[in-house]
Amino acid sequence: MIGLYGHRNLNDNLLQEWILNWDEQKYLDYVNSNITIKSDELNKQLVEHIQLIKEIASQGWSGEKGYFFDSIIQPMNQFIFNCYFRGGLTIASVANFHEVLIEPSDYHTKKALVEGYDYVEKGNVDIYLNGEIIGNIGHMSDLFWHAFYDEYIVHDDFGGINHVRDNxxxxxxQIWKPNIINNNFELDELIEKILYECSIKLGLNFKLAKFDSFQKEKGNAKYYSVELNDKSPERIPLQYFNFANYTQIGRHKYLAYYQVIEFFYIRAMEKYKGLKIKEIDMVKHIITATNNDDEIKEWLYSQEQLFDYYTIENQRYPSIIPLTLKEDILNIITRRIYSIRCSLVHSKEAPENSNFIPNLNDEILDKEVPLIKFISSKVIEKSNLI
Structure with a gap:
């Protein structure tokens, strides 16, 4: 079974064991974190619900192999799916079955697997290990649909159902071979290996996909106007700056904005003729010449959701230098930007959390983008001062 019915590769015994090991407190915590009205009576009913499912599971399954899942999910609700079935932001993990949302990273790959326009037919990629099929790339399973149903559907004010993504x-x-994955780290490693092998051996390029919470927002049909600056900035730095809008990946955005600063290195070097300087000295000169303390502080205070992030020491990532407002803030920003840039550009083996690894540190980098975007915009606007 593959694709829509891929979950029928679940091992019935492992599925039973997995359900019987559910932590009831985990379910209580999850539900109570998502509702406003709480009570002891409700908690009692929640626990009884989980105990009922465990009791059903304990009776085992005598039906057709692989269909235990279809039977056992009947008394489950969306809270249960969300709490227990999700192994990550876009990963469903149930016993020996794991399923992760991916997407083609180029049109060649998409057209190699997806035929049609509105109504589509999908091909698939069977994945083998030592001659035995262990997984598949193709249509999502019913299990994944249940686990992430609320990422695809929103209800309007009148009770209508709207699809925010086309499933x-x-x-x-999908990966279902028992006993080859012992923890999330091994699962992540196997996923990366599969994506690599598909690219090298088949020429099919995939990337991990993400659910975007903004897709569920209704949006606003606003009208805007913009007054153009009567000064004309240099074209090439503008192109680097605007290139950041071509991607949603934080590390790519960051480097695009950094290249705005880097563009002016030659001009900065002219200020240091005959002197032995480092790259960070040029970065500092460019930032200091085009930015000032008051503008930066005003911008920082306007970033209500990120102010603490920028100004409090990050215990996990040593390359992120906190912005101390009472000290030389331009110097600190220079060190912070240059340090992060080096962590992105250099991939040499280093202590944990020294470098920013793709797909592992994206959330942190997304928070860093607004700061360097602001700094690089000032570099463009005041480049005549460099």
Whole structure:
């Protein structure tokens, strides 16, 4: 079984064991974190619900192999799916079955697997290990649909159902071989290996996909106007700056904005003729010449959701230098930006959390983008001062 019915590769005994090991407190915590009205009576009912499912599971399954899942999910609700079935932001993990949302990273790959336009037919990629099939890339399973139903559906004010993503167009990677994955780290390693092998051996390029919470926002049909600056900035730095809008990946945005600063290195070097300087000295000169303390502080105070992030020491990432407002803030920003840039550009083996690894540190880098975007915009606007 593959694709829509890929979850029928679940091992019935492992599924039973997995359900019987559910932590009831985990369910209580999850539900109570998502509701406003709480009570002891409700908690009692929640626990009884989980105990009922465990009791059903304990009776085992005598039906057709692989269909235990279809039977056992009948008394479950969306809270249960969300709490227990989600192994990550876009990963469903149930016993020996794991499924992750992916997407083609180029049109060649998409057209190699997806035929049609509105109504589509999908191909698939069977994945083998030592001659035995262990997984598949293709149509998402019913299990994944249940686990992430609320990422695809929103209800309007009148009770109507709206689709925010087209699940018929989605691709997932399914892995179901028992006993080859012992923890999330091994699962992540196997996923990366599969994506690599597909690229090298098949010429099919995939990337991990993400659910975007903004897709569920209704949006606003606002009208805007913009007054153009009567000064004309240099074209090439503008192109680097605007290139950041071509991607949603934080590390790519960051480097695009950094290249705005880097563009002016030659001019900065002219200020240091005959002197032995480092790259960070040029970065500092460019930032200091085009930015000032008051503008930066005003911008920082306007970033209500990020102010603490920028100004409090990050215990996990030593390359992120906190912005101390009472000290030389331009010098600190220079060190912070240059340090992060080096962590992105250099991939040499280093202590944990010294470098920013793709797909592992994206959330942190997304928070860093607004700061360097602001700094690089000032570099463009005041480049005549460099």
């Amino acid at each position: 018929q167009q989605e691709l997932t990677l």
